Amino acid sequence: MTHYIPITDADRAEMLKTIGVERLTDLFEAVPTDHRFPPLRLPDPLSEPELRRELGRLERMNAHASSHMIFLGAGAYNHFVPAAVDQILRRGEFYTAYTPYQPEVSQGTLQAIFEYQSLICALTGMDVANASHYDGGTALAEAAIMAINVVRGRRKIVVAPGVNPQYRAVMRTLLQGVDVEITGDENPEASLAEVAALVDQTTAALVVQSPDFFGVLHDLRPLTTAAHAAGALMVAHFDPIALGLFQTPGEAGADIATAEGQPLGVGLSFGGPYLGIFTCRQQYVHKIAGRLVGVTRDVENRLAYVLTLRAREQDIRRERATSNICTNQGLMALAAAVYLSLVGRQGLRQVAELCYHRAHYAAAQIAQLPGYQVLDRGPFFKEFVVRTPRPVGAINAALREQGIIGGYDLSGDYPHLGDAMLLCVTEMNSRADIDALAAALRAVA
Amino acid sequence: MHNHEPPIFELSGQGKIGVNLPQIDVPQSDLPADLLRTDDLAGLPELTEPEVIRHYTRISQRNFAIDTTMVSLGSCTMKYNSKLHEEAARLPGFAAAHPLQGEELSQGALQLMYELQAYLGEISGFDAVSLQPAAGAQGELTGILVFRAYHLDRGDHERVEVLTPDSAHGTNPATAAMAGYRVVEVKSDARGNVDLEDLKRKLSPRTAALMLTNPNTLGLFEEHVVEVTRLVHEAGGLMYGDGANFNAILGIAKPGELGFDFMHYNLHKTFTTPHGGGGPGSGAVGCTAALAPFLPAPRVRRVPQTDQASPPTERGASLRPANAAPLPEGAYEFFVPEKSIGRMKTFHGNFGMLVRAWTYIRSIGAAGLRKVSETAVLNANYVQARLKHVYPAAVERTCMHETVLQGKLAMAPEVRTLDIAKRLIDYGFHPPTVYFPLIVPEALMIEPTETESKRTLDAFCDALLAIAEEAARDPEMLKRAPTTTPVRRLDEVRAARQPILRYDPAVFARLREEGLQF
Numbered sequence: 001m002t003h004y005i006p007i008t009d010a011d012r013a014e015m016l017k018t019i020g021v022e023r024l025t026d027l028f029e030a031v032p033t034d035h036r037f038p039p040l041r042l043p044d045p046l047s048e049p050e051l052r053r054e055l056g057r058l059e060r061m062n063a064h065a066s067s068h069m070i071f072l073g074a075g076a077y078n079h080f081v082p083a084a085v086d087q088i089l090r091r092g093e094f095y096t097a098y099t100p101y102q103p104e105v106s107q108g109t110l111q112a113i114f115e116y117q118s119l120i121c122a123l124t125g126m127d128v129a130n131a132s133h134y135d136g137g138t139a140l141a142e143a144a145i146m147a148i149n150v151v152r153g154r155r156k157i158v159v160a161p162g163v164n165p166q167y168r169a170v171m172r173t174l175l176q177g178v179d180v181e182i183t184g185d186e187n188p189e190a191s192l193a194e195v196a197a198l199v200d201q202t203t204a205a206l207v208v209q210s211p212d213f214f215g216v217l218h219d220l221r222p223l224t225t226a227a228h229a230a231g232a233l234m235v236a237h238f239d240p241i242a243l244g245l246f247q248t249p250g251e252a253g254a255d256i257a258t259a260e261g262q263p264l265g266v267g268l269s270f271g272g273p274y275l276g277i278f279t280c281r282q283q284y285v286h287k288i289a290g291r292l293v294g295v296t297r298d299v300e301n302r303l304a305y306v307l308t309l310r311a312r313e314q315d316i317r318r319e320r321a322t323s324n325i326c327t328n329q330g331l332m333a334l335a336a337a338v339y340l341s342l343v344g345r346q347g348l349r350q351v352a353e354l355c356y357h358r359a360h361y362a363a364a365q366i367a368q369l370p371g372y373q374v375l376d377r378g379p380f381f382k383e384f385v386v387r388t389p390r391p392v393g394a395i396n397a398a399l400r401e402q403g404i405i406g407g408y409d410l411s412g413d414y415p416h417l418g419d420a421m422l423l424c425v426t427e428m429n430s431r432a433d434i435d436a437l438a439a440a441l442r443a444v445a
Numbered sequence: 446m447h448n449h450e451p452p453i454f455e456l457s458g459q460g461k462i463g464v465n466l467p468q469i470d471v472p473q474s475d476l477p478a479d480l481l482r483t484d485d486l487a488g489l490p491e492l493t494e495p496e497v498i499r500h501y502t503r504i505s506q507r508n509f510a511i512d513t514t515m516v517s518l519g520s521c522t523m524k525y526n527s528k529l530h531e532e533a534a535r536l537p538g539f540a541a542a543h544p545l546q547g548e549e550l551s552q553g554a555l556q557l558m559y560e561l562q563a564y565l566g567e568i569s570g571f572d573a574v575s576l577q578p579a580a581g582a583q584g585e586l587t588g589i590l591v592f593r594a595y596h597l598d599r600g601d602h603e604r605v606e607v608l609t610p611d612s613a614h615g616t617n618p619a620t621a622a623m624a625g626y627r628v629v630e631v632k633s634d635a636r637g638n639v640d641l642e643d644l645k646r647k648l649s650p651r652t653a654a655l656m657l658t659n660p661n662t663l664g665l666f667e668e669h670v671v672e673v674t675r676l677v678h679e680a681g682g683l684m685y686g687d688g689a690n691f692n693a694i695l696g697i698a699k700p701g702e703l704g705f706d707f708m709h710y711n712l713h714k715t716f717t718t719p720h721g722g723g724g725p726g727s728g729a730v731g732c733t734a735a736l737a738p739f740l741p742a743p744r745v746r747r748v749p750q751t752d753q754a755s756p757p758t759e760r761g762a763s764l765r766p767a768n769a770a771p772l773p774e775g776a777y778e779f780f781v782p783e784k785s786i787g788r789m790k791t792f793h794g795n796f797g798m799l800v801r802a803w804t805y806i807r808s809i810g811a812a813g814l815r816k817v818s819e820t821a822v823l824n825a826n827y828v829q830a831r832l833k834h835v836y837p838a839a840v841e842r843t844c845m846h847e848t849v850l851q852g853k854l855a856m857a858p859e860v861r862t863l864d865i866a867k868r869l870i871d872y873g874f875h876p877p878t879v880y881f882p883l884i885v886p887e888a889l890m891i892e893p894t895e896t897e898s899k900r901t902l903d904a905f906c907d908a909l910l911a912i913a914e915e916a917a918r919d920p921e922m923l924k925r926a927p928t929t930t931p932v933r934r935l936d937e938v939r940a941a942r943q944p945i946l947r948y949d950p951a952v953f954a955r956l957r958e959e960g961l962q963f
Contacts, residue, residue, distance in 0.1 A: 002813045002817075005896065006899075007899060018830045019826045019830045024823060029843070031694075035698050038702060040695075040696050041567055052529075052532075056536070059537065061553030062554050064537045064542045065543075066537050075545075078541075078543065084497060084498055090531065093505035093512065095719045097510035097721075098516055098518055098875070103935050104927050104933065115948070122489050128947070129946075131723065134580065134790050137788075137790055138579065138583075138790050145623075177593055179625070243482065247481065268540070269534075272725070272797065273796075273798060274791070291723065296937065296940035298934060300932075301961055301962060302933075303963035308944060308946075314582070318615045318628075319618035319628040324622075327726035328724040330720075334721075337501075341463065342463035342497050344457075345485075392768070409768075
């Protein structure tokens with residue numbers, strides 16, 4: 001008996017009698033005898049105090065946002081998570097609930113998802129948001145798949161080189177089994193206008209990111225015009241925090257817009273679980289993947305929430321479904337709903353302003369350092385590119401000694417930039433932190 | 446339970462805020478005027494922290510969940526979620542670590558991942574494990590893409606079909622289609638197994654794989670599983686194992702030894718990471734040595750002396766930047782398998798779920814895992830034995846961790862499974878899975894799991910037996926159920942016909958005018 005199994009020896013004896021077998025092992029006669037009850041070579045079990053000690057030993061070997069100053073982003077961001085968010089996530093009624101297929105006993109989860117969808121629509125200016133995808137990368141890949149399904153007979157996706165390299169990799173992995181061409185990012189220096197010029201009569205979608213991987217903000221309206229002129233969809237990937245200040249995908253005219261939702265109250269957690277935000281225009285709602293919550297009424301005329309437009313999903317449509325997605329990131333969608341409710345209209349703007357002004361202060365400080373060059377790629381939000389006097393690996397090693405996690409090394413994904421790092425500044429980096437970073441960079445130059 | 450809680454937007458009041466943020470402590474820079482949003486964020490609500498907490502706490506109380514009641518959903522493995530796991534995943538070295546901070550600063554996280562890869566491989570009999578896929582369906586897609594890459598790597602271009610049993614989860618055919626395959630359905634026989642004759646008819650040089658859940662969705666162990674895997678291999682196909690029902694066979698059988706080539710683990714089922722009201726999950730995957738080079742990147746290994754010194758399943762390029770100093774031998778590092786299909790998602794998987802699964806395995810060990818499956822199977826058979834004389838079993842056999850019964854009551858033919866499920870709610874239980882698998886009319890698929898006591902199982906069975914009596918006496922009462930919930934049966938057709946998918950003050954004002962209460 002373990003502390004999770006409440007069946008006693010006496011219970012078991014009585015239950016076996018009811019079942020009509022003598023021994024527990026009799027229940028496993030369908031398993032081939034020569035493969036039955038294989039030994040499992042696993043470490044001996046640990047008591048809770050022992051396990052806590054072992055967990056503590058492992059977690060202390062990792063740097064984290066309290067042990068180090070983090071100036072690293074590149075798709076995962078050290079934003080502020082209010083204490084109230086996790087207190088809601090810790091409610092057993094939420095985190096130990098199943099997918100809300102039985103609406104009468106799932107109104108809590110359903111209302112939370114409906115509010116998440118509504119908050120995301122308000123944030124983005126888009127018409128429809130689904131109940132989530134796994135992360136920003138898979139959301140963007142599903143956007144490409146949806147575009148192929150919406151724009152019939154076109155098998156080409158044009159993607160800008162400024163889209164996060166991991167997202168482009170995910171898109172290529174998920175689409176490798178189907179006959180779709182992904183192009184546009186072969187030249188890492190191609191401008192958005194040059195990429196948009198590749199959109200033609202065979203293109204299903206133009207895929208861009210703003211702020212792009214380098215942190216640069218773009219006016220997407222001309223790109224939407226170009227995509228639509230060729231009969232293609234506009235797919236925009238955004239940063240939800242940037243929308244506290246800057247152009248929304250709705251204003252940009254995007255047909256599908258996706259984001260990594262991790263900045264909205266979801267911690268870094270070494271890369272997951274995160275939140276794939278997926279939105280689109282009303283006219284494409286029947287082609288959207290994943291779950292949707294809608295409003296209806298019960299037999300007593302009470303407002304009620306329910307999963308709806310289910311005929312798109314895998315458990316009903318099977319091989320004709322819009323996607324195979326089933327389990328999504330429901331609890332992370334709840335985190336985003338609580339986060340957006342807490343920060344609200346004013347708070348989101350304040351967070352965005354803190355990011356913007358502190359990032360610009362950091363860029364200005366670093367631009368003055370001998371040997372460093374802040375690349376001017378256009379207006380930026382919270383990330384920017386710095387050319388470094390030595391390889392980024394060596395600089396980051398020196399920063400580690402100062403308790404600083406430095407920027408993302410761009411030499412692997414964008415070798416043409418030479419020794420260059422992508423730095424990220426958020427509301428979590430104080431002026432003193434930024435000054436410490438500048439001093440450490442000066443010392444290592 | 447509270448009867449009403451308005452949408453959060455209706456609790457908003459101008460000028461309120463629910464967070465305490467730092468002041469701007471740097472000189473302000475100009476904003477690019479042509480790139481600003483123009484609506485002043487008017488659609489977002491404004492609330493204080495106490496209002497937000499009360500709102501979400503109140504709506505949480507309108508859920509059934511494992512912490513409040515038995516959730517017997519078949520194929521979902523709604524077992525108890527340990528509180529220690531929640532503490533573990535929230536330790537700052539796990540919860541606040543950046544995924545790109547570098548292996549030098551992440552040795553603890555990497556060791557945990559490396560050990561979990563080894564544990565999952567050992568439990569399932571596979572040589573290599575990737576922890577990257579985000580959920581079961583993504584694990585399935587990973588497997589089918591790995592199979593595709595394997596066949597193409599051998600110059601085998603003719604395999605365009607994936608076989609799935611008619612009892613399969615919907616994700617199986619949806620996955621095969623997403624990977625570009627034609628789906629061919631295989632029939633089940635009278636004992637609930639794959640129909641061997643139909644399988645033989647459908648296997649061909651076009652067969653890329655058979656996707657099989659074992660125990661299957663009837664809750665039955667495939668009696669001819671070794672024969673099935675042999676036939677598929679003889680046809681040149683590969684065996685995919687859907688691990689949704691793995692909770693039945695921990696320490697009972699290893700899929701790798703039964704002839705499967707690849708499987709996914711639903712860590713959110715078998716290894717009790719919480720379902721979260723629909724996710725996050727984790728769909729880690731395991732496979733044979735022959736398929737290991739194709740697994741998605743990155744995986745974790747120990748730094749070898751040289752690449753050739755790595756075990757064959759751990760060969761490939763390090764993920765470290767070219768100019769970074771080497772890690773010492775024996776340290777943990779990410780690597781890209783030699784012929785990897787690529788990256789299934791960003792970063793390294795749903796790491797927070799990996800911490801919970803690791804903690805679970807370390808806390809109960811090998812004997813505890815076998816006890817889990819033995820008890821899960823015992824509990825399901827006990828429920829089946831107590832109910833099958835009233836609710837006929839889909840197949841009269843010893844079941845594994847779940848039993849599929851039918852809501853076809855001899856004494857109340859007009860009552861349907863849906864009515865029985867809804868009435869069960871009034872007895873305080875979450876309904877089982879209903880109308881699945883599709884091949885069983887009026888299916889009631891019950892998976893009690895090992896974490897329910899006999900007392901609870903008896904109360905659950907007593908409730909279902911009482912409902913059968915009610916059905917005979919007063920079938921209309923069942924049609925009216927549930928009556929004790931915050932809302933009762935819904936007009937689902939209206940929800941789909943006139944979809945309202947987000948809050949709009951005008952729409953909600955109209956609903957109020959129409960007399961809707963909320």
